[in-house]
Amino acid sequence: MGINKRLWDELTTATSYNDRPYDYAKNQLAHWALGILLTTVVSLILYSLLGEFAYKGILFLIMATIFFLWEFFQYRVSDKVVSLWDHFEDWMFMAVYGSGSAVFLFHESAPGEPYVWINIYHAGPLAGIISTHLVTGIVARQINRKKNAR
Numbered sequence: 001m002g003i004n005k006r007l008w009d010e011l012t013t014a015t016s017y018n019d020r021p022y023d024y025a026k027n028q029l030a031h032w033a034l035g036i037l038l039t040t041v042v043s044l045i046l047y048s049l050l051g052e053f054a055y056k057g058i059l060f061l062i063m064a065t066i067f068f069l070w071e072f073f074q075y076r077v078s079d080k081v082v083s084l085w086d087h088f089e090d091w092m093f094m095a096v097y098g099s100g101s102a103v104f105l106f107h108e109s110a111p112g113e114p115y116v117w118i119n120i121y122h123a124g125p126l127a128g129i130i131s132t133h134l135v136t137g138i139v140a141r142q143i144n145r146k147k148n149a150r
Helices: 003-012 021-050 056-077 084-105 120-149
Strands: 106-108 116-118
Touching: 021 056, 021 084, 021 120, 056 084, 084 106, 084 120, 116 120
Parallel strands: none
Antiparallel strands: 106 116
């Protein structure tokens, strides 16, 4: 099996890592990073086409739709039975936490200018929400791991 096939299979195979807390954390942090990364790329493309940053609500809707369609695609093509909660959680980390971080923390300095600014005080509550979700998932999987070990 070629590396491209293995990579594609890894990207399109959903799993909830029910008793693997470390793998769950890596997976969700990767979803979060992907959300930020792809939002940055889409912002750059839209800025190049429009000459200014897209309206925040529209950009967030575009990203949330892209990530919804990706999770729907995975749900439809996966031969593994994974709960809808796993797909929803993946979508949350990509769209709400990842894309939402990029869209709602960064602000256009002036129309047509390629500069953005951030108010660091807004980052704290967002980091708290993301961390709480992540730690809750890790603890739940650690509990599952102990149950399955018996």
